[in-house]
Amino acid sequence: MGVHRIWHHGLVPTEGKRPLDALRSRLISRQRQHDDYSVTDLGSSDDGGSRRCDLEFAYGDGEGRYSVQVFLSLCYRAGEDRVTWLLAAACTRPWRSCHVAPAHRIGLEELGASGHDEIPIETPVLAMRGWSREECDHLADLLGEALVAPWRTSAVLVLAEPPTVPVSGWPGLVNVFDVDDRFRRTLNRNLPLGCAVPAGARLYPPPCDQLPDFVETASPVSGEALEGAITQLIQARGRTPLPEEWAEVASVRAWYAADPFVAPDRGPDAELTGKLGRAERELAEARRVITILRKKAKAHAEERDRHACEVKALRGRLEDVSATDVVCLRKQLAQLQEEVDDYARAFEETEAERDELRRVNGLLAGRLARHHDADDEVAAAGRPPEEFPSFAELIAAATASLKHLAITADPAPAAILDHHPKAAAWRRKAWDALRTLDAYAGARTSSLGAGQDPGPELSDVLAFARTGQPGSLISANIIALAESDTVTTNERLRQARTFRVAPRTNPAGRDYFGAHIALERFKAPAPRLHFLDDTDRTGTVYVGYLGAHLPTSKTN
Structure with missing residues (x-):
């Protein structure tokens, strides 16, 4: 891949107090709008009374056939009204007239730039037809002077006849003038012999390129021939040295001498070198850690395999033991279950005997207290039987015979208990509890009615039963004078234990029954008899509930 160079230079009118900054800003802003090329600000420098800034552009043809690098150097000298510029470009393929001119691609003509001959580069073809004589004379004089000037660095193509193919020149390097015959004759009067414009077309290369003029006299003028001549001119520019005033600029000279498509050699980056060193050290440390972890993993794997073998051996032994002992264990379990059932039956029988003994003890204590009382036998004969076929009959008998009790309990919960296998035992215990x-209530009311202090043994039902007072037929262990704090402080559970009372006890007609007697302490449905001791005010004990255990925080 070769490097094919061109250059051209010219002038740009100044803008504001900082013309270089303004021009640089406009060029960079244009790149952001078009985004089909890149721009790099290479910085600026001060040199005595002048200030320079350099920009570098890069673009391609869009199809990957060639690439272009452009170097633009701007120079402003204090006190002048124009900025001088030099554009140097390099292409990976030989330049052709069909290529987009670098000055046009980067937008240099949009800044109002002109060539070194002060001909604007923004107009591809300057039409000079139908002008007045004065205009023709004036412009022909200026153009004639420029064509013979030795300092001209851009080519001029004068068309006296339209070509077969439109020719637009090359901004910054080839300017095109389309003239009529009157202007052509006027221009020829200002040109030396041998430089006249023929009836066809003439291309005037700049003296610095040392090329002969291209003259086309055929009619019509061949556009292809003109394009070929322009291509030859563009390619010849690469062999032309830089202008003397720009060749001494270090940045221009260095860029033009180097290959812009080769990345410059860069020394080692200290920061990157440091990072690389740290990364290598961290990698070495990571490898060391990995080695240690692999050793540990291997040891763990060996230990795991050893444990697996032990577990396998234990499972084998367990299977062997299970095969021989399961039948034996099942037999032992069945025997133990039978023993548990026997103990349960014995416990129930013991409880029944205990309750019977307490009942007899209470009766004997009552009879002893009423010794020599002739009415005792009559009263005993009038008592209801102690076996009831249902809880309803038990409640009816208690209501009729136990005068110190006010039974407000709903019979429905108690009736449900009649279907339980232990219903008879519960009815006996309930009857004993009611009689107790x-x-x-009778003993406490009598004591209070006589104006006597009931004493600690009559302070409550629990003390009455614990001290074995006459008429106490139940164990003190099944009496609870209050519920737990969990029940007492829970409104829902408290409402479940609120039952009817007489208005003289509570004007609201309902009261909380926290005291209760357990007819069955542990096994469901664990029947309970809830009562309210109101002997101090009315001489009555209320029975508000008889049935299965009421809900608690654990059961509901």
Whole structure:
């Protein structure tokens, strides 16, 4: 891949107090708008009374056939009204007239730039037809002077006849003038012999390129021939040295001498070198850690395999033991279950015997207290039987015979208990509990009615039963004078234990029954008898509930 160079230079009118900054800003802003090429600000420098800034552009043809690098150097000298510029470009393929001119691609003509001959580069073809004589004379004089000037560095193509193919020149390097015959004759009067414009077309290369003029006299003028001549001119520019005033600029000279498509050699980056060193050290440390972890993993794997073998051996032994002992264990379990059932039956029988003994003890204590009382036998004969076929009959008998009790309990919950296998035992215990409450209420009411202090043994039902007072037929262990704090402080559970009372006890007609007697302490449905001791005010003990255990925080 070769490097094919061109250059051209010219002038740009100044803008504001900082013309270089303004021009640089406009060029960079244009790149952001078009985004089909890149621009790099290479910085600026001060040299005595002048200030320079350099920009570098890069673009391609869009199809990857060639690439272009452009170097633009701007120079402003204090006090002048124009900025001088030099554009140097390099292409990976030979330049052709069909290529987009670098000055046009980067937008240099949009800044109002002109060539070194002060001909604007923004107009591809300057039409000079139908002008007045004065205009023709004036412009022909200026153009004639420029064509013979030795300092001219851009080519001029004068068309006296339209070509077969439109020719637009090359901004910054080839300017095109389309003239009529009157202007052509006027221009020829200002040109030396041998330089006249023929009836066809003439291309005037700049003296610095040392090329002969291209003259086309055929009619019509061949556009292809003109394009070929322009291509030859563009390619010849690469062999032309830089202008003397720009060749001494270090940045221009260095860029033009180097290959812009080769990345410059760069020394080692200290920061990157440091990062690389740290990365290598971290990698070495990571490898060391990985080695240690691999050793540990290997040791763990060996230990795991050893444990697996031990587990396998233990499972084998367990299977062997299970095969021989399961039948034996099942037999032992069945025997133990039978023993548990026997103990349960024995416990129930013991409880029944205990309750019977307490009942007999209470009766004996009552009879002893009423010794020599002739009415005792009559009263005993009038008592209801102690076996009831249902809880309804039990409640009816208690209501009729136990005068110190006010039974407000709903019979429905108690009736459900009749279907349980232990219903008969519960009815006996309930009857004993009711008689105990009645005996307690009678004893306490009598003491209070006589103006006597009931004493600690009559302070409550629990003390009455614990001290074995006459008429106490139940164990103190099944009496609870209050519920737990969990039940008492829970409004829902408290409402479940609120039952009817007489208005003289509570004007609201309902009260909280926290005290209760357990007819069955542990096994469901664990029947309970809830009562309210109101002997101090009315001489009555209320029975508000008889049935299965009421809900608690654990059961509901």
